[in-house]
Amino acid sequence: MRVKIGEGMLAAAIALGLASQAAAQDEMAEKRDKKLKSEFFSKAAWITDFEKAREESRKAGKPIFAYFTRSYSP
Amino acid sequence: MLYCNITTHVSTDKDQELLEQKGGDGFPYLIFMDAEGNVLAKHEDQRDAEGFARTGKKAQAFLELKAKAGKGDKAALIDLAIAQLELGHITAEEGQKKLAGLGTLSKAQQAKVDGLLAAAEVREALKTVTREKETQLAAGQKFLEMKKAGRPAPEGDEAQPYWILIMNYAEEHNDAGTFADALKALRAKYGDNPQAAPFFRAKEATLKELQDKKK
Numbered sequence: 326m327r328v329k330i331g332e333g334m335l336a337a338a339i340a341l342g343l344a345s346q347a348a349a350q351d352e353m354a355e356k357r358d359k360k361l362k363s364e365f366f367s368k369a370a371w372i373t374d375f376e377k378a379r380e381e382s383r384k385a386g387k388p389i390f391a392y393f394t395r396s397y398s399p
Numbered sequence: 400m401l402y403c404n405i406t407t408h409v410s411t412d413k414d415q416e417l418l419e420q421k422g423g424d425g426f427p428y429l430i431f432m433d434a435e436g437n438v439l440a441k442h443e444d445q446r447d448a449e450g451f452a453r454t455g456k457k458a459q460a461f462l463e464l465k466a467k468a469g470k471g472d473k474a475a476l477i478d479l480a481i482a483q484l485e486l487g488h489i490t491a492e493e494g495q496k497k498l499a500g501l502g503t504l505s506k507a508q509q510a511k512v513d514g515l516l517a518a519a520e521v522r523e524a525l526k527t528v529t530r531e532k533e534t535q536l537a538a539g540q541k542f543l544e545m546k547k548a549g550r551p552a553p554e555g556d557e558a559q560p561y562w563i564l565i566m567n568y569a570e571e572h573n574d575a576g577t578f579a580d581a582l583k584a585l586r587a588k589y590g591d592n593p594q595a596a597p598f599f600r601a602k603e604a605t606l607k608e609l610q611d612k613k614k
Contacts, residue, residue: 350409357407371403375414375436378402382434387400388458389436390451393418393428395406 353397360396422487424556431458438486477501477508484515491519518553521561539568558588575609582606
């Protein structure tokens with residue numbers, strides 16, 4: 326038997342999907358903010374905006390030391 | 400200048416593609432860049448002040464090499480093209496073109512270029528690999544053909560998928576010999592890692608099955 330999804334069901338499914346995506350984004354943003362408040366960032370003058378880092382590098386005539394990390398998992 | 404890029408998976412955050420654009424594929428990834436964002440050196444040393452200082456010197460050496468090459472020094476031009484290839488500033492094709500006009504390379508330089516070109520080709524092929532088995536087998540077949548043609552195996556991050564995909568392809572085609580060779584190469588590179596022990600146990604069992612089938 327083929328299951329046909331009615332328009333109402335489809336709209337509900339989409340709404341549910343969007344809501345869970347938004348919740349996941351909120352959770353990710355929370356993790357990012359927690360990372361930015363961690364002790365690591367208070368120990369040195371880290372710049373988190375790439376354009377700003379490039380501008381500062383240009384002004385100072387010094388290279389950029391870049392550290393790539395993640396906030397979504399430890 | 401200290402810059403920190405955080406991969407957050409927050410869709411509205413800036414520069415979420417920067418890690419990949421600058422040649423990174425895992426964490427942490429540490430590099431020196433110039434003000435234009437060009438990678439000057441990748442940190443592969445120990446993660447302490449001395450290690451960072453050594454990588455900083457490599458970045459400085461790259462800038463000096465660039466300046467020397469800018470004055471037309473032929474040896475520096477060759478070294479610069481190799482370094483640019485290594486840092487991902489130029490593609491394999493661009494590197495080949497640049498080097499073609501610079502005369503004969505030394506044996507050591509040629510070996511390095513061959514290795515870099517093969518690694519670049521493996522990286523390109525890995526972009527086509529998905530969860531679909533067919534894509535994995537196709538890449539495994541390509542890597543096996545490269546190996547048979549005498550192309551060097553990648554030494555960097557590409558080594559693991561390179562050998563594993565060759566093993567998958569060999570397993571699919573009941574090729575115990577190729578499977579054993581790839582397993583040996585993987586063991587030589589990652590055999591000391593205790594976390595890899597279950598993987599190696601499973602693959603030894605697969606090898607035995609393949610060898611038994613052959614009998």
